[in-house]
Amino acid sequence: MTTQIPQNFVQAIAKERGVTDAELETVFMALDGQATAAIATKLGISDIAVRKRLGEVYKKFQIGGNGPGKLSELRHQLLFLHQTEYGSSDFSPRGKGTLSKIAILSEGFANGQRQEDWGEAPDVSVFYGRTEELTTLNQWILSDKCRLVAVLGFPGSGKTTLSVQLAKQIQNEFDFVIWRSLRSPLAAEEFLANLIQVFSNQQKPLIPADFSANFDRIVVEYLRKHRCLLILDDFESVLNAGELAGHYREGCAGYRELILRLAEVDHKSCLVLISAEEPTELTLLAGEKVRYLKPTISEEIAREIFHEKGLSAKDQEWKELLARYGENLLAFKIVAATVSEFFEGNVAKFLEATGLFIEENISNLLAQQFDRLSGDEAEIAYWLAVAQIPLSLAQLREDMLFKPSLSDSLKNIDSLSRRSLIEKINEGQETVFVLQPLIVKYAAELLADRIRDEILEAIKTQVTDRMQLLKSHKLSANAATLKGAKDNPSLDILGLVKNRLQSLFLKTTGYEAPLNILTTIAADLKDKSVLEVGYAGENIANIISELKSA
Incomplete structure (x- = not known):
């Protein structure tokens, strides 16, 4: 390199800014004075691709403008950062703008004013795509000076990884x-006290127990005087389970006050929330200084995950993978590992053999989210x-025996949306709702397990008092629902229940005795009203039919 900066120093600085290996390789050649055409030839890419990579580097170093001056500005920034860290008397920064900002922050850090406390932030050594989301978040936080930004999404969607990359870029x-x-x-209250200790350089300041006093101190002494980036991950943990989404756990209501006041009070800092569940107040606060983003997966990211494992797939196979696993990056990582380890890298064989594949780690994440739902x-x-x-x-409410009010139905749908479990789709003049693919699979399997348990309890006791789901849910779709439905036997609820019972009966009592008991129960239910037994009679009759046809 013609610059006097060691490559390992440039590499470390570049990684902090989120520069990829490909971009770093390209910028090293450019800093070494090689022309765009020469770089393209050596790397086996087009001139346009070289300029695009360099453009991404300039963007990550916040270098604007046009023409060759950007490379010179990058070299000057790197030289200044190197001299600042290792010291030199023969270097003086020129001009203002980005370099003067770096100089001020470096001086502040030397005086003990600038601090970084990454807490439990995960290490992000590999990062794919997300250029559009990063650009948007950068714009909101740095240019628009948003006071509150939320990154929302289902567990495994990559929101924490995205937030780490964002924080590294703008730190x-x-x-x-x-x-x-x-x-x-x-x-x-304890959280605010902890923040005051961090802001006070880990000293032991006098900290009042009162929430308002602590909040006012943080705002007046720190968030207004300094530019602070505060990131709160796993925010859903302060929200209550078993009721509609977004309500706070006992003892955690102070976090609602924290959000409201940080969003509304004037200061020059930014709070970033990362959550699988949207707090109820966020929609009301959204505006010029409060915004939220729900990252979506792209085929580009999925392909990069597979490429890292040395895998490739045809266009139709990608379409099927995206349909199955939706926006769950964790699922794609696990699927890529499974294809590589158990299917000799053959994606087609995996798709043919597995149906919708849910590995234990994904299943645990789904269980955690499903367990948070209200009844x-x-x-x-x-x-x-x-x-x-x-x-x-209207279709959703059609078969419900005891229909909730329209208002309650809308609240429940909205709550599922806040949890990123349900999608709203506009079809002409009508809005329809569908679960995420992984949630459909998990919910179907869970429903089948619970129906099996109710059937076994009925066979054991020969009474129907403890039946709940058998009474409340019609397990065979009605004609309106079946119209246009996809043929997906792997998720047919009656089929799933049959398979579970069939396997159990073959290993234990055999078919005859339990079928006789179920037939007797079905006969007893036949003459009872729907208000008394719900769908239990119809469901048991259908299950008997499934078992007899096995």
Whole structure:
């Protein structure tokens, strides 16, 4: 390189800014004075691809403008950063703008004012795509000076990884960078006290117990005087399970006050929330200084994940993979490992052999989310799992024996949306709802397990008092639902129940005795009203029919 900066120093700085290996290789050649055409020839790419890579580097170093001056500005920034870290008397920064900002922050850090506390932030050594999302978040935080930004999405969608990459890119624009996970949350009062200690350079300041006093101190002394980036991961952990989404756990209501006041009070800092569940107040606060983003997976990211494992797939195979695993990056990583290890790298064989594949880690994530649902939300999820196609609100309510009010139905749908479990699709004049593919699979399997348990309990006791789902949910889709439904026998609820019972009966009692008991129960239910037994009679009759046809 013609510059006097060691390559390992440039590499370290570039990685902090989110520069990829391909971009780094290209910029090394450019800094060494090689022309665009020569770089393209050596790397086996086009001139346009070289310029695109360099453009990404300039963007990550916040270098604007046009023409060859950008490379010179990059070299000057790198030289200045190197001299600042290792010291030199013969270097003086020129001009203002980006370099003067770096100089100010470096001076502040030397005086103990600038701090970074990454807490439980995960190490992100590999990062794919997300250029559009990063650009948007950079714009909101640095240019638009948003006070609150939320990154929302289902577990495994990559929101934490995206947020780490974002924070690394913009960290030099802040006097304080603080990352905290709320997976094991403190009370809001304790959390604020902890922040004051961090802002006070880990000293033991006098900290009042009062929430308002602590909040006012943080805002007046730190968030207004300094540019602070505060990131709270796993925010859903302070929200309550078993009721509609977005409501706070006992002892955690102070976090709601924290969000409201940080969003509304004037300051020059930014709070970034990372959550699988959207707090109720976020929609009301959204505006000029409060925004939220729900990252979506792209085929580009999925292909990069597979490419890292040395895998490739045809266009139709990609279409099937994206349809099955939706926006779950964790699922794609696990599928790529499974294809590589058990299917000799053959994606087609994997798709043919597995159907919708849910590995244990994914299953645990799905269970954690499903366990957070209220009873009414779970009922809707089960109905959508039975249907397996998008349903309108009217279709969804059609077969419910005890229909909730329209207002309550809308609240439940909205709550599922806040959890990123349900998608809204506009079809002409009608809005329909569908579960994420992995949730459909999980809900169908869970429903089948619980129906099996109710059947076994009925066979054991020969009474129907403990039947719940057998009474409340019609397991065979009605004609309106079946119209246009996809043929997906692997998720047919009656088929799943039959398979579970069939396997159990073959290993234990055989078919005859349990079928006789079920037939007797079905006969007893036949003459009872729907209000008394719901769908239990129809469901048991259909299960008997399935078992006899096996």
